[in-house]
Amino acid sequence: MKDLLESRKEIDEIDDSIIRLFEKRMEVCKNVAEYKLRTGKPVLDRQRELDKIATLKTKASDDFYAHGVEELFEQIMAMSRKMQYKLLNEEGVNNDIGFDIVDKLPTEDATVVYQGIPGAYSQQAATEYFGDKVNYVNVTTFREAMKYVRDGKADYAVLPFENSSAGIVTDVYDLLVEFQNYIVDTFDVKIEHCLCGISGATIDDIKDVYSHPQAFMQSNKFIEEHGWGKVNLANTAISARYISEQSDKSRGCIASENAANIYGLNILHKGINFNDSNTTQFIIISRQRVARRDAGLICISFEMPHASGTLYQMLSHIIYNDLNMTRIQSRPVPDKNWEYRFYVEFEGRANQPGVVNALSGINAEALNMKILGNY
Incomplete structure (x- = not known):
């Protein structure tokens, strides 16, 4: 030996x-x-x-x-x-990924669209981000908001992207691939859900609660402890408006304190979400392919051959170019059973050589790739 x-x-x-x-x-x-x-x-x-x-x-x-x-x-x-x-x-x-670099986003006299009605968390995010020097318009669905931007009816849309307690907003992820709009920034809003009811109602009166599914997920422990029924509506603020129109003490809603004030509801209990640091990240959407000079994140989506090792091969382009991946999500590909589209976010700028190298490799080797934004 x-x-x-x-x-x-x-x-x-x-x-x-x-x-x-x-x-x-x-x-x-x-x-x-x-x-x-x-x-x-x-x-x-x-x-x-x-x-x-x-x-x-x-x-x-x-x-x-x-x-x-x-x-x-x-x-x-x-x-x-x-x-x-x-x-x-x-x-x-292939050394230019096609984004115009700007010092700041042009917002003067801009029109900003959000999903929901006054009192929605999306409205709160929009007004906190853009202030009072823009024009606001609200629509019923996320798809309508994306259409407004695509068709030039709005310069920006503000859409919820991910919640720290309940996870991603799947519809928004799918719409980013469907529409030729781009993420140009993100904005975090701390979410504090309130149980609201009509004047004179108490917690003991409540039998059914109305709200958006995400709000239910974020407040599920509180709801289950009381054994209330849950009724899904399109938006937390819509839920508040609906309850305000009823003369029924047995119906409550989950909404923000702002929505309760707008629609004249009593707050029966504040902070019913189980996570005290409950936060929703909103994305700012534009039809312009632009990136701020101080942008630090790239988001892409791609599909790939349904074979062993292909996801590693895609991600290896990010690793090999010394880029730090910050997010990865998957969504089913429509009409393709058990095949998935991946969404990946990593640190970098549109004019950074390592970013260009990574995107060139992924674009060449994936079935398709889309750059969703540099923000």
């Missing part, structure tokens, strides 16, 4: 050889990138890679090594592609 130190020395020598051969291979790949630059050929030739790996696997001595060869060369080829994307970007190929 060989001495351990002797075996380790032999491994070190082999590793040194692997490094020299790896670097030699990458130098040859630079020639490939130059050829593709001259001819306009795409970096990724998936069939060529599959054929190459299949051939290399036949040269392994058993199935275990064949599987190892497959994984090893998939990584080597992925690193080769990343280097080629970088070289092409340095030569001015």
Whole structure:
């Protein structure tokens, strides 16, 4: 049996050889990138890679090594592609992701649309973000808000994106892919839900509570403790308005203190959400493909081949370019059972070389990719 130190020395020598051969291979790949630059050929030739790996696997001595060869060369080829994307970007190929850089968002005389009615948390987010020097308009649904922006009826929309207690607002995620609108900023609003009722009502009178499903999720513990029935409505402020129109002490709603004041309701209990730091992140949407100069986050969506390892390959472009991923979500792809669209947010700016490199790689290798915003 060989001495351990002797075996380790032999491994070190082999590793040194692997490094020299790896670097030699990458130098040859630079020639490939130059050829593709001259001819306009795409970096990724998936069939060529599959054929190459299949051939290399036949040269392994058993199935275990064949599987190892497959994984090893998939990584080597992925690193080769990343280097080629970088070289092409340095030569001015695909090095602009198409965002105009501005010092600040133009808001003078802007029209801002939000979903819901006065008293909605979306209205609160809109007014806190834009102030009183813009024009506000409200619509019934998130889709209508996106249409207003797309059609030029509004310059900006304010939509809820994610709640710290109840998670993402799935409809908004899906609409970001459907519409050619872009996230240009985000804004956090601390949410404090109140149980509200008509004048003279008490908690003991309540039998049914009306509100938006998200508000129910955020206040579920309080509702279940009292055993009340739940009735979904489109918006917390709509719920407040509805209850104000009833003469029924047995009906209550979950809404903000502002909504209770607007619609003349009594607050029966404040802060019924189970998380004291309950916060909703709102996104500011524009039809203009712009990014503030101080923007620090990129959000993209993509679909990919339904095969083992493909998600890792997509995310590896972010990792390889030293970018920090801050969010990942998945949503089902319509009409494709068990296939998913991924939403990824990572730190970076539209004019940052590493960002351009990562997006070039994902765009080339995903089935489709959309940049949802730089904010």
